Amino acid sequence: MRTLSRLDEAAHGLHAALTNQSLGACTERTGEHASLLLSATLTPGDVHEAVHEAVRRTRADNAVLVVALLGHGFTTPQQTDLYYMVADSTADSTMSAVNVGQLLAEAADEPGVEGVIALIDTCHAAGAMPDVGRIAGGVRAGRTRLSVLAAAAADQAARGMRLTFSLVDVMKEGLAGAGPTVHVDTRFTEELRDRIKGQAVGRFEYDNDPFAQKHLWLARNARSITGAARGVVGPVGRQDLEEAVSMWRAGERLPTPLTRPALDALYTFARQTEAAEAGDRDWHGRVTHLVATLAECARTVVLVNQVLAEVLTSDLLRAARQLSGLPHDAEGPELLRDLVEYAALRAPRGDEPSWKAPARFVAALAQLSGSDIAVARLREWARDLGVVTEYNDALTEFAHKRQQGGIRLVVSLAGALTDWPEEVDAWLIGTGERLPVHERFRCESADRLGTGRAIGAALAWARGRLPTPEQLENVDVAAPAHLLASWQPEEAKVDRRLLGVNHDVVVRWSGRMDPAEENAEMNDAARKALRGMADCATVPVEWIGASVLDDRQALEDELMTGRYDIAVGLDHHPDALQDVLEQLLPYAPIILWPRPEARPDHDWLRTLVQKNWRRLPDDLAPAYRQRWSREHDGCVACLGDVRAVWHDEPWLEFCRPFEQRVVAGPEEEL
Incomplete structure (x- = not known):
């Protein structure tokens, strides 16, 4: 069949949304059995092996498996069973393709798998709905859960990867009135049908597991109400606390949402003598510690909201995350709460004070706010937690980073119309002048060596204009397309070393100047x-x-x-x-x-x-x-x-x- 021009784009977009911890929250896998399998040489065996490996991992974690099949599919003339096509598949050979219904039924029947969600974006996708008799007659006697979302009817073509692109859009935008999570249900299906014309988007749901701990949800709802309705505990904290509580007292469930009064009540209960003796003592200690940490996180969120009320924005929070070294995965549906929580529970290393990472994040907020009053008030918070040294160290580090990051030398090779330039222009930015200082340097020869020497002269000129003890670390090199395609500016020989040895070089296109x-x-x-x-x-x-x-x-x-x-x-x-x-x-x-x-x-x-x-x-x-x-x-x-x-x-x-x-x-x- 013909090449699907947007298949790669659709697959990567869906995989990114599913593995985003703020959306699909799936675990990404790399290596031999990666969570994204995209290749022009796949065999049916490759698909079976990849899904079987995912099932093994799901079973080990007592988790939910999400399977997405994107590409071509066919059905036979007398049946509606969907066969997923790979590299050498042909529509006249079922052995050359993958029987989707059978694959999904086997995955859902595996003991330990909490449920299976299948997203099928192929022609004839409704043929992926498995035989209920096969599931009911399996080793689990039907005590399992399976949701299937299909791009088209069993006799219908699917076009342009519409289901996948619409699905990703809904995951990113969220679903109005759907609560904190999005399910493959009527509301979700209707939203997709409104977006996708010319295809009959279908849904199959099988639920016969009365002992399932959670509903079978596909993604966190980006439109879900934040704040009090969501509680003071975010996804990371709730995951850790649910695990600790279940290990401490089997069968114990946390309320939803976890409000501050509910958190305080759990802390009071856990500190009672009879509570400590009623379950696993090690996990009891873990629960007590987690509840105290999460309560302090909630207090920190309230304080930051008060102190930085006039300047606190999503951009400021994201900039502070990056400055303090927290990963992008730390961002959640409620930015401030989830960043503080991640810093307290995931970022600390074994040999560091437990509140060092949150202190660095709060210091980054204080630094970026530009308010001396905020710096002082948040220092009191750090003192109460015993991390005032870490807070002050972070402030000093971030101030130096911002100062150094603001000083840049721009070197332009815009005059190199066809080969190498005869001269280079240089601007020094961040030294306090209203306009960048400019100077022009002639190349001894219009070649690679002459250009490197001219850049060296520009560096010497820039260093001479900087006050002690400032150093020049950042260099932007702007060049035309023919040089960008054949030359690595950081490898330009400047004096005795390559330019990139002592400088962070960012490559720009001179055409924008x-x-x-x-x-x-x-x-x-x-x-x-x-x-x-x-x-x-x-x-x-x-x-x-x-x-x-x-x-x-x-x-x-x-x-x-x-x-x-x-x-x-x-x-x-x-x-x-x-x-x-x-x-x-x-x-x-x-x-x-x-x-x-x-x-x-x-x-x-x-x-x-x-x-x-x-x-x-x-x-x-x-x-x-x-x-x-x-x-x-x-x-x-x-x-x-x-x-x-x-x-x-x-x-x-x-x-x-x-x-x-x-x-x-x-x-x-x-």
């Missing part, structure tokens, strides 16, 4: 895209494969309609990389691709980017330094093999003076 008429609109579009990307719960990268690049006119048409106006990733190193960059750079503010000598295994680049996205581009410079070390020898692929052209909002603001903006005054009446 070009004083052309359309640049103001181009950069404004990039600013809008970046703001939209900041709100994305998933990694906002559009991936482009060889098949897309083969039709350059179709790509240009999609670029003009805004299709690739965010971050774009090339999943391979194109032979005509310069031409590709020249086509993409005016549209996408961020572009990523692999080095030509990289030795990638299946899907490595997407996995690397997804894992490291929230720390890019900052982590690229140390990754490049690591790549130069001997430790890189034998490395199949790592972050150091990823190339990037990165235009963030500070860079676009630097470009603003170059933009030709015409402001028209009001017309006079005649």
Whole structure:
């Protein structure tokens, strides 16, 4: 059957949403049996083996299994059983494909599996509904749960991966009135049917497990009411506390939601002598400690809301998370509560004070707020918890980071129209002047060596303008597309070392500094895209494969309609990389691709980017330094093999003076 042009995009988008802890909350797996299986060489055995491995892991964790099958499917002329197609499948051979109903029935029948949710986006998808008799007659005698969502009727085609894209949209947007979690139920199905026309979206539900501990939910509801209705305990705290309480006193259940009075009541009960003697004493201690920690987290949230009431925003919280070193997974449906909770329960290391990580996060908030009063009031909080030293150390560290991060040298090679430039321009930013200081340096020779020496002269000039003891750490190198395609600026030889040894280099495109008429609109579009990307719960990268690049006119048409106006990733190193960059750079503010000598295994680049996205581009410079070390020898692929052209909002603001903006005054009446 024909190639599905949006299959890769749909698969990655769904996998990202399902493994996002704020949405699908599934556990991501990498390695031989990765949670995302995407390949042009799959066999039926590969699918069976991958699902069986997932079932084994699900059984070990007493968890729910989510299975998504995307691609082509067929049914036989006299039956409606769906067969999922892989590399060499043909519609006239059922042995060349995977019987979906049988696969799902076997997974749901496995003891220890709490339930199975199946998402089927193929033609004839309703044929995936398994035979109820097979489930009822299994080893569990039907005591299991299974929900199946199908993209189309058994006699109907499914087009454009509509189910998957709509499903991801609903997961990100949430479902009005659905409560804290989204289920594959009537409300969810109706929402999808409203969005998907021309296909009969179907649902199958089987529930015959009276001992199931939780409802079979697909995702956390992004629209669920926050605050008091959700309780003072977030997903991380509730997970830890539920485990501890169940191990302490079997059969004990926590109330929903976990309000502050409920938390206090549990703490009072747990401290009673008879409560400690009634169950496992070790887990009793764990419960007491967790409840006390969660109560302190709740108090911290109230305090931060009071102290920072005038400045507290989602952007400030996310910036503080990044500055304090918490991972993106720490973000939850209620940002402040869930970040504080994660810092208290997941971030501490064994040899650190238990409140060091929360102290660093609170210090980051205080630092970013710019308020001396907030710094002082939050220091009192740190003193009460015995981490005032850690709080003050973090303030000092963050202040230095912000000061150093604000000082940048911009080096532009914009004059290199066809080869290497005859001169380079340099601007020093962050030294307090109203406008960046500018200087021009002539290249001794219009080649790689001469350019490196001119950059070295620019570095010496910049260092001479910095007050002691400030050091120049950040260098932006802007170059035209032909140099970006063939040259790594951090490897420019400057004096005795490569530029990237002592400096964090970020690569930019000099075209955004070009004083052309359309640049103001181009950069404004990039600013809008970046703001939209900041709100994305998933990694906002559009991936482009060889098949897309083969039709350059179709790509240009999609670029003009805004299709690739965010971050774009090339999943391979194109032979005509310069031409590709020249086509993409005016549209996408961020572009990523692999080095030509990289030795990638299946899907490595997407996995690397997804894992490291929230720390890019900052982590690229140390990754490049690591790549130069001997430790890189034998490395199949790592972050150091990823190339990037990165235009963030500070860079676009630097470009603003170059933009030709015409402001028209009001017309006079005649």
